[in-house]
Amino acid sequence: MTKALKLSIKPEQGILEFLRFLLENGKVKGVFTLNKINKNGAVAYSLISNSDELNNAVPFFPIMPANAGKLLSRFTLKGGATEPVAAVVKPCELRAFIELVKREQGKLENILFISLTCGGVYPLSKAVYENVEKYLSEYWDVVKKGEISVDLRSACKGCTEFSPYNADITFDLLGNNDLDKNCIVFLNTKKGEEFAKGMNAKFLEKELDNKKLDKILDKRKIEKKKIFDELETKMNGMDGLIEIFGKCIGCHGCSKVCPICYCKLCGFDSSDFEYRSSNYEAEFRKRGGIRVPPRTLFYHLGRLDHISISCIGCGSCEDICPVDIPISVIFKKIGESVQKMFDYIPGKNIEEDIPLITFKEEEFAEVEQ
Amino acid sequence: MKKNKDFMPKILAFLCNWCSYAGADLAGTSRIKYPPSIMAIRVMCSSRVDPILIIDAYLCGFDGVLVAGCHPGDCHYQKGNYYTRRRFVVLKKIVEGLGLESDRLRLSWVSASEGQKFAKVSTEFTDNIKEIGENPVKSEIFL
């Protein structure tokens, strides 16, 4: 049994009241959450210190302009938060932050993590071409039923990690029939309980409804398999890869928005792999021509090798790609197969070492020939 | 694609200074025959081999890439080859998952005294690669 709160209002308002409570009572000095930044509905993460500014906050908005885990890493890169801050983040964003903390790219202290059972986000293009607010009631309807919105990012449609790990406080939204009238907020940690003390709400003890979550998990698993199988038909060996990545323009946007790609100067941007004229001349001994800039596939396969162990499957890469390459599906599929070998779920357990910086003396004997 | 079984594969071999390179040397000084397919690069430890170097070699057109190091537990730097093993496992999984020919990549443990083993590994690997065929990537333009 976990301590929980019952707020008798719909969750989008419930979270705002909770955040207001935290700020106004001085429990936190800042709130990190999604904010409406203009009248056209554009949203961006903001660090809010005045509770009046919360009027424009939309913490559960189904758009991810940037992975919050990456932003929290930037916030704590030069030192942990010196005053308490509440951060409202999606489960994958929290997992990304944990993976970054493991890599010493962020600090956990003084951050109160508030998350939710997640119904996914829309691709950024939806925010560009349409007013996402029009879709909100439809979105919440689908969340209520625990189903999958058709227009979500493909990474979200097949996401099986929709319950947050490591959150101090979880708004349980998925699959709750009375979502228009109230919401259950789990206080998972002592810290969560401490911060919630004094909140004007009904305090109770509750159990997470695993049956309900399992049903949703099954639906997501089916969707994931569909998405992966569809990719399988295109990705048939080297020819398939050349076709998929043919239109890549080498902008490296995928790397820049990826929370796991934290290297200040990526090897693929550095002089390490840069070609000089003599390299081109050498290539001509094998090939009648060579694509310029060269080494497109090398960049993608290299990035896959470096980060697949921690890919949290948020889908930011696919949203940023100017030529619509299904990067997030490729990275998520390969990432999961790599992580499965070590029974590793990135961002789940802060104590768990990233599998590539540790080893067992006896393992994987079959790989040596 | 026509498989030219008479071709001599080009295999890039990353050999660790203390064990496998010495083993290769021993094969040479003992006049043990093995095919001229192996092009060796000496590294201080097999764990120096960033998998993207293996990917680079594969995309450059090498027909095979061999990484050879000390037996687990005998690494000159105590733990290097344990990491090598994990990295190799991940690389293989990626290459398999993408439908590429993962048999072109091989990991072997060869100690300094195993000249015979080095020759055996080289011969076997060369024969395997001959079966698989030349790496079609070497003539690709749109990589």
Next chain:
Amino acid sequence: MSESVGISENKGAVISINSSLEDSVKDLLKKSMEKGIFDAVLIPMKVPAGDSFVYVLIKDKSLLNNAFPIPPIMSVQGAKAISSVTRLGKGNLKIAAVMRPCEIRATVELTKLNQTNLENITLISMDCPGVMPISDFISEPDKAMKLFDNAIKTWDDKIMRPVCQMCDKSSMVASDLHIGTLGSKKDTFFVISNSQNGKDMLDNLGIKLKEDIDTWRAKVKDNNEEKMKKRKKTHMDLKTQIGSLDNLIDMFSQCINCHNCMRVCPICYCRLCYFDSDKVKQKSEDYLQMAKSKGSIRFLPDTTLFQIGRMMHMSLSCVSCGSCEDACPMSIPVAQIFSMIADETQEIFDYVAGRSQEEPLPLKTYNEDELHEVEDAHD
């Protein structure tokens, strides 16, 4: 590219088109390779999946059969491609690079910035009808190809990038050799030389420069004037849209700070951009302090700083190619804004980015007696 001889000479060559303009241009290139004038050609080709075009450095001249001198899109700015080949020094190969006028101009700018070495490179450009936005092409490649083929014939730019639609430099010759399709008689095109290098190439091919190119000049002038009108109008409209700090912030409100625009820009060559470096990374207490002083701050707070900062760093060399706008995931009209600012900053120095290799970058030179209007008033 050797010293510019300028196209003050009024003579060019007229080449007949046998099957198509593209095939005729490719024939010239093939002949040049056969005669050893070039060892390789840098020119776009269609990718295996057929949904895009990329630059390929071609050594085997049979590959030229599948090349596209004027592809419908600009996936990678040509200057970036040339820079990728020669940034670390000239090679032994003689290379012909076929690209659009703005790509040539960006190449010239990059040469001034030491990011390209043009020795052994012959630059070839052509009158440019514009390029389509990449997303328009890749969603329906076959349909888009047909639309583009039509647009080349009619010079109708409705389907092109917004900055292409107001480009008054689409026939600017900054290259060694220029293919002039405007104003030429039916089934012919002009070949115009702009340098000794270009002249030498034509000499080697046995092509004499003895035809008048007045009709080309006249049509180019007309075209430029029309485009200039559109340009002025668009810039006026933009000015009202972003006329204040509030409006500017609003225009960039959707910006997610991905920096795609910077990375695809040919002029932005810095390996580690200032706006990605430690200089903009601050401690949590500094961010919290900022939040306290304003009530709330956008996180990360560097959006406007990045945009104006990038303008400051590159507008003097901006060639208005529009690659930035294509790469923006939030469809912000970055190219139109940057291009407008670029016009204004370049005008201060009577400078046109990439017009000539001889013209020094305005910020790398000075006159002792100039620009007094920006100084404090003295008595």
